Amino acid sequence: MRTMDDNNIRAALERSLDGEPAGNPPMTDDVTRGRKALRWRRARATAGAVCGVALVVGAAYAVPGVVGGGTQASFFGGGPATPTTGPSSPAATPTASPSATPRPTTPAPRPSVTVPDTPKPTVARGGSTGPGKVDTLPGPLPTASFRGVVVKHLGTPNYSANGVSYSGTSPDQHDEELSWGTWSDGDAKGTVVVALYRPGADLQWIDKGPDRRSCAVRPVKSFVDGFSWTSCRSETLADGSTLRVAEGRDPHAAARGVTLLRKDGWIVSIATSTGYFERGGEDLSTLEPTLAALPLTVETMRAVVTDPDMIAD
Amino acid sequence: MGMDGGRRAQEFSEFVSARRRHLRRFAYLLCSDWHHAEDLVQTALTKLYVAWPRIRQEGTEEAYARQTLLRCHLDERRRPWRRESVTAELPESALPGGLSFEDGDQLRAAIRSLPDRQRAAVVLRYWWGLSLEETAQDLGCSVGTIKSQTSRAVDRLRAALAEDLRTG
Numbered sequence: 001m002r003t004m005d006d007n008n009i010r011a012a013l014e015r016s017l018d019g020e021p022a023g024n025p026p027m028t029d030d031v032t033r034g035r036k037a038l039r040w041r042r043a044r045a046t047a048g049a050v051c052g053v054a055l056v057v058g059a060a061y062a063v064p065g066v067v068g069g070g071t072q073a074s075f076f077g078g079g080p081a082t083p084t085t086g087p088s089s090p091a092a093t094p095t096a097s098p099s100a101t102p103r104p105t106t107p108a109p110r111p112s113v114t115v116p117d118t119p120k121p122t123v124a125r126g127g128s129t130g131p132g133k134v135d136t137l138p139g140p141l142p143t144a145s146f147r148g149v150v151v152k153h154l155g156t157p158n159y160s161a162n163g164v165s166y167s168g169t170s171p172d173q174h175d176e177e178l179s180w181g182t183w184s185d186g187d188a189k190g191t192v193v194v195a196l197y198r199p200g201a202d203l204q205w206i207d208k209g210p211d212r213r214s215c216a217v218r219p220v221k222s223f224v225d226g227f228s229w230t231s232c233r234s235e236t237l238a239d240g241s242t243l244r245v246a247e248g249r250d251p252h253a254a255a256r257g258v259t260l261l262r263k264d265g266w267i268v269s270i271a272t273s274t275g276y277f278e279r280g281g282e283d284l285s286t287l288e289p290t291l292a293a294l295p296l297t298v299e300t301m302r303a304v305v306t307d308p309d310m311i312a313d
Numbered sequence: 314m315g316m317d318g319g320r321r322a323q324e325f326s327e328f329v330s331a332r333r334r335h336l337r338r339f340a341y342l343l344c345s346d347w348h349h350a351e352d353l354v355q356t357a358l359t360k361l362y363v364a365w366p367r368i369r370q371e372g373t374e375e376a377y378a379r380q381t382l383l384r385c386h387l388d389e390r391r392r393p394w395r396r397e398s399v400t401a402e403l404p405e406s407a408l409p410g411g412l413s414f415e416d417g418d419q420l421r422a423a424i425r426s427l428p429d430r431q432r433a434a435v436v437l438r439y440w441w442g443l444s445l446e447e448t449a450q451d452l453g454c455s456v457g458t459i460k461s462q463t464s465r466a467v468d469r470l471r472a473a474l475a476e477d478l479r480t481g
């Protein structure tokens with residue numbers, strides 16, 4: 001009796017190959033296909049390398065601080081200049097960065113333009129003042145559609161703009177406008193940041209509050225650890241818009257912010273912090289966040305964000 | 314250091330002329346379709362050409378071609394559109410009556426009735442002559458798995474053909 005044991009399986013498999021077509025395709029066909037595949041592979045490798053380099057370059061501009069001229073670095077590092085000229089701690093004091101020469105650039109994720117900062121920041125313009133002194137040099141906002149409104153409410157004698165940053169889908173339309181500067185009046189002094197967002201814009205500088213909703217623009221440099229909005233209350237205005245009033249802090253500075261979320265989607269936010277002014281040459285560990293030392297009151301900030309001229313569209 | 318194109322083509326052609334038929338037969342045993350076997354061979358050889366300098370240096374041309382072909386086949390079988398096929402005959406119902414043990418159609422039907430990986434294990438072990446370890450490496454599984462798969466496959470073939478012997 002014939003059975004299929006292990007020894008004749010191969011023979012059986014061979015028999016199953018009966019009916020094999022005669023001949024093979026020309027050898028050149030295999031070589032031609034191989035060459036074509038090789039060309040494709042090399043082309044893909046080249047394209048991949050190009051894309052990789054582009055990604056690295058793009059990421060370098062997108063990630064804050066990776067490139068010195070990045071928006072965040074220039075925005076906060078170069079922005080809120082201090083009137084003090086003493087040494088400072090680079091780790092925690094934005095004043096230690098080259099704040100006198102803000103480098104206005106814009107974030108990479110969206111096409112953007114940045115308008116050069118003219119006039120120069122307070123320190124660069126000779127407004128060097130010691131801690132506690134008043135910076136009285138006039139400093140109009142370098143640009144931004146809301147320049148007039150901010151100057152109107154803050155007053156140029158006390159306000160010195162340091163920089164502005166735009167970003168948007170084209171040079172003609174900015175989805176985001178930011179302005180930062182310093183404000184001082186006697187012992188009250190601090191950083192002031194104003195932000196304006198078109199509907200649907202990426203709110204990259206708007207931090208969330210404890211309720212996980214958009215709260216207010218960040219008034220401190222991005223690498224300052226521990227900053228957060230610790231409270232953020234909402235109120236509905238007569239026109240249906242929402243006003244967010246926030247208080248926050250990092251380990252050494254207090255902050256206050258007010259944000260208007262209009263029904264049509266526009267968002268205006270202003271925030272101030274004692275951070276940058278108070279840190280020039282001082283021992284950071286001795287500083288305590290003090291809301292009373294903030295230069296701007298909620299009422300003043302509210303007046304800024306609710307000013308009908310704030311959005312000039 | 315890249316290989317000169319002419320040299321690559323020449324060496325590759327030499328290999329293909331020597332092993333192409335063997336590869337196509339191997340592919341046929343896997344898929345039971347000469348046209349599809351030809352497609353598998355072309356795909357494997359194309360990949361082999363791209364990797365030729367490295368493979369040639371390692372001296373693993375045949376193993377690379379075999380493994381590439383096998384993976385191409387198994388990958389295609391995993392695709393949904395390969396899982397079902399239209400056929401005029403009921404598949405794997407039984408061996409056709411009146412066929413002898415030596416009948417190629419009967420044997421093809423018996424082999425076709427094996428699951429893909431069982432069939433691949435049998436072909437690699439008994440037709441290509443690989444060891445258990447080499448078969449396991451080609452199929453990316455353990456030696457124990459190969460043992461059990463080949464055992465089941467042989468049992469199924471034996472049962473199918475024994476039925477034919479009774480009826481024949």
